[in-house]
Amino acid sequence: MTPPWLSVRRADTPLILAMPHGGTTLPDGLADRFRSPWLARRDADWHIADLYDSLVDATIVSTDVSRSIIDVNRDPSGASLYPGQATTELCPTTTFDGEALYAGESTPDDSEIACRRETWFDPYHDAIAAEIVRLRAKHPRVVLYDCHSIRSRIPRLFDGELPVFNIGTNGGLTCDRSLRDAVEAACSASGQSLVVDGRFRGGWTTRHYAQPAQGLHAIQMELAIRGYLTEPDAVSPDNWPPRFDPALAAPMRATLANILFTCLEFAR
Structure with missing residues (x-):
């Protein structure tokens, strides 16, 4: 039986959309351990489900649980996906900006991390x-497309302003070159900035499941949030998260539809 926090919408096409960071739920017994619920939710991939809703016929796997509880796109061993660069942990103890998430000595220990993994991480990946x-x-052939978004400026994580489209294939290891090139071309046609395997090269999901030689191709798309939301210069509880405006998001949705159709054409 699928737990209530996990959503699996099945289709028979060769495309899977994974949404690991769209959730904002802080389960009972954990919410009051954070310094503030707003901080614990701030780094979500805001409105990612609305952004991709009904663009193509695809299977969608998503979680409602906040990434501050457990990040289901991190290596469960705790190893960093980006050695030498700032990042957050399997069970984050800080925000993207480096602010402490927990009050006092309430950060999860190894036993609690293992429990969270069993409760949320394992069922999501199962x-x-x-x-x-x-x-x-x-x-x-099947394409696994990992859906992400992030604020455009986070000095702790990257310099300057992030390109709107950030395509991650771990240096070309997670998918066929023709798929990577086709997705890049679809992004370029939008006229927005893009990079392939820049700061975000693909998280644990793309790296773990990818087997291009066996017909399983994985690609991560990290969007700068300004591409589909009104993003303030500095976020605060008064202005974050922005509301989802379908009219504002329409150009991005049109580009994403082209990208996803490209993925389907490749798989077929």
């Missing part, structure tokens, strides 16, 4: 793995 098996039985 669901993705099951959908991969189901669709690989129907299609010779």
